[in-house]
Amino acid sequence: MDVQGLRLLREIARLGSISAAADALGYTQSAASRQLGALERATGHPLADRTATGARLTPAGEIVVRRADVALAELDDIGHELARLHAARPAGVRLRAFTTAVSSFVPAAALEVAGIVDVDLAISSGHVPDEATITGGHADVCVSTRDASAPAIPGVRVVELRRDPLWACLPAGHPRAADERVAIADLRGDRWVLTAMTLCVDRSIVAEACARNGFAPVAGARSDDYAAVQGLVAAGAGVAVLPQMALGTLHPGVVVRPVSVPLVRRVVALTSTATTPGVDALVAALRTAARAVPEPGTAGLVATSR
The missing domain is CATH 3.40.190.10 (Periplasmic binding protein-like II)
Incomplete structure (x- = not known):
């Protein structure tokens, strides 16, 4: 398997988009598509499905990324150690x-x-x-x-x-946008913009808060890029609950409110x-x-x- 293809697949997993992954790595869209195709031929499995909002890894793709991360980390560490040796x-x-x-x-x-x-x-x-x-x-x-x-x-x-508090992020025209605080239960009927990464603790905090209020969040979109999440919220794709550290830059179409029962x-x-x-x-x-x-x-x- 080609190392650059593995790096591309990892970026697709992180950014949720083949074009965004190509931009992050400095590839053209066609070059990224060729690399992904070569990696899929090497593994014998489709690794990413294109969706209306970007791309999502297949189960085979998730396996490859999980294993590739360890291998790529080792390769990166080899490069770092050799660079240190060279610099004496x-x-x-x-x-x-x-x-x-x-x-x-x-x-x-x-x-x-x-x-x-x-x-x-x-x-x-x-x-x-x-x-x-x-x-x-x-x-x-x-x-x-x-x-x-x-x-x-x-x-x-x-x-x-x-301790990093989580804030409710609503489209500017949302019925609860004027509330001083927002209860998770009041967002039961909304679609949600959720994170896709299984190892992300934010995802489990939100899921558990919704479960305590008797519902499971229905995904209107998914992204692990918090700036993209704000954009999706502003566009009306759903509501979100984001950590304070992710809100250093606020989208003008998004209103943030404290959660009535704090999530941290x-x-x-x-x-x-x-x-x-x-x-x-x-x-x-x-x-x-x-x-x-x-x-x-x-x-x-x-x-x-x-």
């Missing part, structure tokens, strides 16, 4: 973080420790459990989301960075229990930066018309 300098701290953490507080933390430790930052794929990046030696620090009731993992230290996800840093001073310095900086994330609509957050 000590290895820095390898940091992995999910997209909304990178777009909100992670850069400030990395800048804070820039004079102390060299931070090698990459975005987590979301298809491999984050603890596996630590136990497998692929990262020194991994910013993740983790339930407080989750069992301890041998050899892994869990440091809470922030726990943002943590995972490290090995055999830590180093560089790792400890970065974790401390991450905690400080994470707790400074502002609420939607307050200073530091902007609405965009694009």
Whole structure:
């Protein structure tokens, strides 16, 4: 199997669109289609189905992405280690973080420790459990989301960075848009814009909240790109519940309201229990930066018309 084809399939899984995956990797649409076709011929299975809103992995595609993430992580690590060897300098701290953490507080933390430790930052794929990046030696620090009731993992230290509240996101003309707070039960009759990634804790928080109120959310659309979710909400594809860290830029066609019974996800840093001073310095900086994330609509957050 071609490595570039595997990277393309991983981007299709992350972005929910072949064209978006092509853009992210700098390919033309036709080149991406050829790569996907070659990968499907190599595996002997269709790997992605085109939908009205983009593309969705087939069961075979999900298997390939899950396995490919481990292999690609190993290849990336080989490249990083060889680069360090070539530069003849000590290895820095390898940091992995999910997209909304990178777009909100992670850069400030990395800048804070820039004079102390060299931070090698990459975005987590979301298809491999984050603890596996630590136990497998692929990262020194991994910013993740983790339930407080989750069992301890041998050899892994869990440091809470922030409690990140989830907000109801409604189209501007929604009947509940003028409410001070929104109850999940009041959204029973709406279609929802849901995340597609099975390892995303936000997905389970929303599903469990809906279940407590006696219903299962009906998907009007799915996307793991929170900016795309806001666009879909604004267009009337459904309502959504998004974490505060994903609301740094507000779509002008979306109204955000607190949920009446608060929903919160726990943002943590995972490290090995055999830590180093560089790792400890970065974790401390991450905690400080994470707790400074502002609420939607307050200073530091902007609405965009694009």
